Every structure is written in C-alpha cells, then in structure tokens.
Amino acid sequence: MRQFLLFISIIAVGLLFLSRLFYLQVYDSNNYSLFEDNAIRKVYDYPKRGFVYDRNGKLLVANQPSYDVMVIPREVEPLDTIEFCSLLKIDKEQFKKKYKKARRYSPRLPSVFVSHLSKEDYAVLQEKMRKYDGFYIQKRSLRSYETTIGANVLGDIGEVNNAIIRKDPYYKMGDLIGKQGVEASYEKILRGVKGIKFIQKDRFNRNIGPYKEGKFDTIPEQGKDITITIDAELQAYGELLMQNKRGGVIAIEPSSGEILAMVAAPTYDPNILVGRGRSKNFTKLYNDSIAKPLFNRSLQGVYEPGSPFKLMNALIALQENVLTPEETVTCYAGYKYGNRFMKCHCNRGTRNNMTGGIQRSCNAYFATTYRKILDKSGSASEGIDTWSKHAKSFGLGNFLGYDLKVGQKGRIPDRAYYKRIYPRTFYSTYTISNAIGQGEVATTPIQLANMIAAIANRGYYFTPHIIKNIKGETLPEQFTKPKYTSIDKANFEPVIEGMLQVYKKGTASSLQVKDIEICGKTGTVENFVKIDSVKTQLTDHSIFVAFAPKDNPKIAIAVFVENGYWGSRFAGKVASLMIERHIKGHTTRKDLEEWLLKHTLENEYAKPYSGEPFKINGYTTLQIVEEQEYYRLKKELNRINNTEN
Amino acid sequence: MVRDTNKHFKFDWITIILFFLLVGFGWLNIMSASHTGTDLNYFDFSQPFGKQLVFIFLTFGLVILLLAIDAKFYERFSSVIYIVSMLSLVGLFLFGKTVNGATSWYAIGGMTLQPSEFAKTATALAVAKYVSDLNTNINSFKDQIRTFVIILIPALLVLLQNDTGSTIVYGAFFFVLYREGLPKYYLSIGVSIILLSVLSLKFGAIKTSIIALLFLIGFHFLSKKRLRIFQSIFILLVSIAISFGVKFFYQSILKPHQQDRISLWLRLEKDPQKLEQMKRTFAYNLNESEKAISSGGFTGKGFMEGTRTTGKFVPEQHTDYIFSTVGEEWGFLGSAFVVIVFVLLLLRILHLAELQKSQFSRVYGYGVASIIFIHFFINIGMVMGLIPTIGIPLPMFSYGGSGLWAFTILIFIFVKLDSNRINEW
DSSP states (O other): OTTHHHHHHHHHHHHHHHHHHIIIIIISOOOOOTTTOTTEEEEEEOOOOOOEEOTTSOEEEEEEEEEEEEEOGGGOOOOOHHHHHHHHTOOHHHHHHHHHHHHHHOSSSOEEEEEEEOHHHHHHHHHHGGGSTTEEEEEEEEEEESOSOOHHHHOOEEEOOHHHHHHOTTOOTTOEEEOSHHHHHTHHHHHOBOEEEEEEEOTTSOEEEEGGGGTTOBOOBOOOOEEESOOHHHHHHHHHHTTTOOEEEEEEETTTTEEEEEEEESOOOGGGGSGGGHHHHHHHHHHOTTTOTTSOHHHHOOBOOOTHHHHHHHHHHHHTTSOOTTOOEEESSEEEETTEEEEOSSOTTEEEOHHHHHHHTOHHHHHHHHHHHHTTTSOHHHHHHHHHHHHHTTTTTSOOOOSSSOOOOOBOOOHHHHHHHOSSOOOGGGGGGGGGTOTTOBBOHHHHHHHHHHHHTTSEEOOOBSEEEETTBOOOHHHHSOEEOSSOGGGHHHHHHHHHHHHHTSTTGGGOOTTOOOEEEEEEEEEEEEETTEEEEEEEEEEEEEEEOSSSOOEEEEEEETTOSSTTTTHHHHHHHHHHHHHHSSOSOHHHHHHHHHEEOHHHHHHHHHSSOOOOGGGOOOEEOOHHHHHHHHHHHHHHHHHHO | OOOSSOGGGGSOHHHHHHHHHHHHHHHHHHHHHHOOSSSOOTTOTTSHHHHHHHHHHHHHHHHHHHHHSOHHHHHHTHHHHHHHHHHHHHHHHHHOEEETTEEEEEEETTEEEOHHHHHHHHHHHHHHHHHHSTTOOTTSHHHHHHHHHHHHHHHHHHHHTTOHHHHHHGGGHHHHHHHTTOOHHHHHHHHHHHHHHHHHHHHOHHHHHHHHHHHHHHHHHHOSSOOOHHHHHHHHHHHHHHHHHHHHIIIIISOHHHHHHHHHHTTOOOOHHHHHHHHHTHHHHHHHHHHHHHHTTTTOSOTTOOHHHHTTOSTTTTTTTHHHHHHHHHHHHHHHHHHHHHHHHHHHHHHHHHHOSSHHHHHHHHHHHHHHHHHHHHHHHHHTTSSOOOOOOOTTTSSOHHHHHHHHHHHHHHHHHHHTGGGOO
C-alpha cells in the first residue's frame, strides 16, 4: 500500500492534466481563425468607391475622406474619459452607450466608436491617440455628391447593421454599404474589395511587423465607376417642376429602356445623408409619415392608372378583333349598364370611333369596348383571363425587373382574382371600372411609362434600367433584349393616332409644343383615403402619359401628380415640358413653366389632416406659392438653364 | 534493458532517452518563446535559446562525469555535499543577487548560479543517507524530528530568500518518508490540514467546523476502528482551531500578493474592480497562458507559428510558462505528449527505485521521483490554471542553466546508483 501513494498520485495528476488539456484545447477551443486572434491586428484597406456619372458624363457622386475612431473593447485600458469625450465632442453618457454597444457586438473585434470626424477634430485627436489603448483612427471614404438632385436615384451609403453582418461576412462593424438607389443596386461593383493586412502584435499592443511577412495580406480592389442612364439636366428640371407637389415622373428612352429621369416628389438633397448629420436627418426623413420623402413614388407609388389604361383596352380590343378602328359608339353623356350609369364628358349623342374615343377619353366608348373583350367567347371569366394576359405582356401587374431595389407589383386582375370576390356568377359589367382604368387595376408610374414605351415602339419594350455602362463590363442581356407584347404591330397605329389627336384637338390641346408631334393621354383618377376609418374622397389625381416624337420616338413619359384634379392641369404640363426639353434641349412653353412653379398643392395635401370637413375637385381653389418661394424656384430654373449652355 | 556483458549498457537507457527527449523538446520551445525578429541564428548566444544550447552541451560533460564517479562516492559523501550546499544557501544572505524579489543567485562573471536548485539534490542525498542508516528508525519520534530538521533547514533558508516555490518542493519528501514507514497518521493529518484550510478559506471557519463535526460523528458511528470519545473531541477542537487559524494565517502572515493568488484560485474575490485589477497584474500571466494553450486547439499552430508566443503575450514564457508555448504551437497532441513523457519518466524512476536493493538508492530514487513530480504538478497545474500561481520551473524544459544542471545531477546520480545495484549485495 505504501509504495502506491506516489504511483497513484503521478497517474492521477497525469490524467488530470490530460483532461484539462482536452477541455482547454479540444472541448472549449473554437476553431482557430486568424480573424479571431487578438494577437493579430487586422487593418483594412478600403478601396476607393466607384464614381457615378450621368448619361452625358457629368460627375454626380464622388468621394471625400472621413475619419472614424475605432474601438476594440477588450484592449481598452482605464482612461481619462473627460478629456477623451471632450476631444470627441460627446458626453459621458454617450461614451458609455457607445462602449456598451461595441462590447455587445464583440469585445475582440473593432467597432466604430465615433464616425465621421471633421478634419480639425482629427488633427487634434491624432496627436493624443497614443494615450488611449484600444482606440485607433481609421480613415475611410465618404460619398460626396456633386449635385443636389436625384436622391431617390443615387441613394446613399450607411453603416452595415448586425443583420447584414450575419448574412454576409465580408462586412465588418462600421463598414459602409449602399442603402438605396444605385448605391444599393450596384454595391458590389461600386465598393470594390477591401484589402486586409495582418499585423503581429505584442502584449503591449504594439505592432511588431507583418504576420508571416504579409503572406495572407490582400490588396484592395478598386471600386468601378458606373454611368447611369439618368440625364442630370432633365432630372433636375423634372424635380424643379414637381416642387410643392407630390407624385412621380418616369421618363424612358423607348429604343433602349434607359430611364432618362426618375422624379419622386417630394425629394431631398442627397448631401444631408452624408457625414455626422446622417442619422439625425435620416430619422427626420424616415419619420415624415405624411409627405414620405423616402418613399420613391415613381417606383413604389401604386395608383389606379385611370384613362391612360384606355389605351390598353383599345389595343386588346383590336388584337382580339372585337371591333374595328372605324366602328363608332354613341355616347349618351355616359354609359348605362343594368340600372347603373357611368358618366362621361362627351356631349349627348357624340359618335366616337377609336380615335375619337381616345381623343375625348370617352367612357362610354371604352365601357362598350371592354365588355366586348370580356364577352367575346360568351364567358366573362375567360374574357378576363385573355384581357389580363394581354395587359401583363406589357409588364403590368408584376415586377418589371429593373435594377433598383424598390418597387411594387401593381395589379392586373384575372379570373382567379375575381373568383374570390364573385364566387358564383361573373359578368363583364361587374368590373366595368377596369374599362376606364379604375376599379381593380393598379399600376406604378414606371409600369405605365414602360407601357407607353411599348406603345411607342409599336409592340415591344426593353426592361427599364438605370445602368448605362460599367467600366469594363457589358450590360446583362435582360436590359438589351427586347420583350415583345402580345399585340400585333399593326394594331398600334390607330391607338397612336388617337393619342396624337389628344394633343391636336383633344384633352391636351392646350399643351401643344411647336414642331414636336407628341402622342399623349390624360388621366383623372378618383381616389379615396380613410380618415378615422371613414372612406373619404379626395381631389382627383392628375395623370399624364405621352411619348414623342410620333415617329422614331425618343422619350416615353408617365407623370402622376397626387390630387392635381385633372390630367392636363398638372401632369400634362410637366410631361409636355420635359418632352420638349429632352428633344429640343430648351423649352418654349414658358407659360406652362411659369404656371407650374407658381402653383402648389400643399394646401390640398394638408386637408385630410386638418380634422375639419373639406371640399374637393371643383370646389377647391388653387393655391399660389409665396413670393419668396417663387423667386427661389425661379432662381433655380435660371441656374438649370444656364448650366446647360 | 540491463545488459551485464557491457558495462556502458548497464545504465537505464529508458530514463536517459526520456530525459533527453524532454531537454530537446524543451529547447525547441525555448527557441520559439524567446526568438525575436525573423532571421534566426541558432548560435546567437545573447539570446536565451543560444545560451540554453550551451547549457545543454555542458550537460553532456556533466552526465559523463556523474556516471564516471564511483557509485559509493555519493553515499559516502552525502553529508559533505549536504553541508556544502547549506553553506552555499547561507552565503546568499551575504553575497546573493536579488532577481524578481528573490535573493537566490550568485553572480559569477557574466553568469548567475542558483544554489537552491542544487540544494534539492543535496537534501535528497542527505535524507537517503540518514533514513538508510541502520541506526535510524523512522517510527521513532526522535528520528522523525531529525529527518524533518534535515529537510526543514534548506526549506527555511529558501523561504527566507523569498523563494516560496522552492520551499514547497521540499514537501516532496513526505512521499519519501511515507514510503519508508512514516506513521499513517501523518498522511491523515496532512490531508486533513489541507482540506480544512481550503474549506475554511472558501466557506468560512464556522461552516468548516460544522463539516468537521459531522464528519467525526459519522466516523464515530460508521468506522470499525472507533476512536474514544475524548479523542474525537480533541480532534474536533484541533480542527476548529485550524479552521480559525487558517484565516489568521491567510490574513496576517501571507503577503498580499500571495493572498491574491489564493483568493483568485478559490474564486474568493467578488469585488469586480479588484478582479479587474488582478487581471491586469499577476492574473494576466495566467489568463494569457490559458488563452495561448486554448488557442492551440487539437494540432497546434505549428513550430514557431504561435501568434501569442511570437507576440510575447505570455510573460516569462521561456521560463516558468514554457508549457504554454507547447500548448499553442503543438496543440493537444504535443501537450499530451509532454505530459505522457513526464508521467513515463516518473513511473520509470519509481519503478527503478522499488527495484533497488540498497535502501539508500531506493530512498534517493524516491526522492528524485517526488521532487520532479512536485515540479511537474505545480508548474503545469499553474500554467493551466488548476492551482494558484507559484513560481517554479518545469524540469528539463524551462530555460536556465542552474535548473537544467540541478535536474541532470539529480537524475544521473540515480542512474549511476541504479547501474550499480547488481553490486549491492
């Protein structure tokens, strides 16, 4: 027994050590990763983010340097917080909050402590940085906007959040990522690939040289410059015209699908989302739940298209051979179906053929047409499917597939949709509102603009896109290959003729532009909101679609102005002016320009929130902008006109 | 293994091979832990690994010398060796050089020599000599006291020089004496005192006293060997006295840094600020060495590839914390290898000691195994955070000439004694 005491002790200690080693090195040890090793400092080398140019080569977005204070919580030593806070211009509470946040993210990995120091602050801080263990300054590059327009197009970059970091390990806390617009769509191309240097540290946190002579280091790959399809001048002009209104404008070049202008009103200056003011300003924009400046109305706004949709019905009718362009329908200042009546602006007894129907936007004509389409085979259910199929071939009722992140499907109803509403019987009259683009039909401005582009092309369209050119790359096929609609080319001519007459003699005759044959269609759309859960009608939306010139079209445009009352009142003017400006390079209809700058719809938008009963449409008076605002806009207009020459 | 035909092959080669295996592997790790810069010159004698290489070469000479000397010499001159060694320890008070608070070195020219390392060997010889003397009866109280005095003299001398670690090593002789017949109650008393101390520090004196009381009541009724009631009461009173005495010892006699180490080990400290402060001072070593070992994973990062070793994150890594280099660069495989080699070496020495026919050789062999075992246990236990921080080198592994030579002498005297056992009739 006595000789076993030491023997047993040795065996026991041996086993104890082996199990402890097993615990430390196998059980408790995470797989070793260079990134997790706090003996190795990881220094990222951020590449230059690619520039953004407009279609004419004008620089829109560039870079500017910025300095961030980074922290690695585990390496922080007690410090003179009061001095440190005053250098960073934060208070002690913020210090604690930021430190906690960084610690929660990871005690080992660097997080941004304070971002976007000014050059002056950086100079002062840099001198004293040695004193603060665990903190260091990282230089990075911020966006610098060379323009004040196109916030909704250009988008912005911001710090990645935890959800993004979890999804894509490329991003580390404090990295910047494109949040909206082309910055988000072309993030990978613009950002390049950051480089990394691994540096061996000693226990005093000093660098003692590259780890393994830099064997694992990578050099950054520069971001690529991109050219977008936007015409900055036209965009600026459109944004100016849309000031003090709400809505969206989309202009497309029909021969390529390139988006020439994409206006969302109201908008904001993209520069306010750069630098230290970013989060404050973003919160302000985000919290504006009434005007919704971050809501890209030209892509996300879903509206009933109204009369422009009559063009679609005309096309379908011709394709389905349910009427000829010459056939006339007599309008009785409206259309009677069953015991209900749909009003029309035509004089009683007007006989409209297709051109006349479009020109005068005759509701009776299109109600008849719509019913003929649906009742062609004797079954309205089959009819609605045929109708739906044709409309969808124009890209309506679904995502278009353009290269911006936000959008809406809109709605083109079909048999399945109505089956839920009318399970038993279904007649064409149930959905007669679709005839005039109201009821269940809903589109976004870009879908409508694309539809007009397809009409302008007489039967095909290119998926609208914002990217014109990436240095050293070709565009994806989806943007260069035409998509054909289900309507034959010949069937477009009567409809286009009608659209031409809209300008010549019809609802937009007051908007004619000298020397340009514009084909257009006005729209006036009833709309409702819920105020205290009571469905309330607001002033009609003003909608306008057009393309020009009639032959060899250069621009197709859709304009939505919320609560603008009727099509040619606001939207038509904007469309005409933008078309003229795009084709001629300048505008001759100064009267229209003047009118648009002078009038505001802000009082219209304020009504539903006033809490008081209000009047709409014909009972409203149009508000004139204040003198100061008028001069500001006027100055802006002069600036745009001057820079062009 | 033992061949009678050739005299040179009578030495126990297993012990010798295991010994040099540890020395060689140790040197590789010292190199890893102490090299600086990228261009590496193995013979850069200004660096620890270069110096250690010289020490290792000198070791070969030392081994030949030790094995050449007649085996009887060690037994015959053990008293002289002991007295010279003790004098060298006393001399430190006059001529010693203080490093890291411990006055344990003689500075001779550019070299330093640590006599306390050699004193262990001398004490082992002296104990072997005294216990194996025909006139000594370890069961007699008088002889027990005399043996204790032989051990306590060097232990107290190194304690006075502030070398707590080396003092604890002398506890190793308990294994030796127990093997040679020290009464069993010494073991019971020793284990009880350690248990009571730890319990008392961790849970407080009152709870510990209650535990002792319950234990004794249980023992009284369940054990066949019943103690008389007044014996039980006496033991209880002593236990209570120890329980309360430990607190006093801990607070008044131990130095603050020793208190801290124990309180960290037993997780006594609850004040987060104090804990933070500990983490930055002495617990820093422990924390870093545990992290280094843990970061090695199963296979390690590879020789000279340890990022924490290269970054010198673990202070004293080439001396007391050398095992953390093994852990980081060689992983679980390498660390387990080192532990197993140590265990094999210890068991081999123990086995040989039991085979000895002369009591002197057996006692000495036991002494060798016990001393190396205590070093092994305390050093690796400390580096892995199992026991409180106690500064003590890992035999054959840690950097240092005195240590290496002292262990060489310790082991090879035994190898020589063992080779001679055939003549021991």
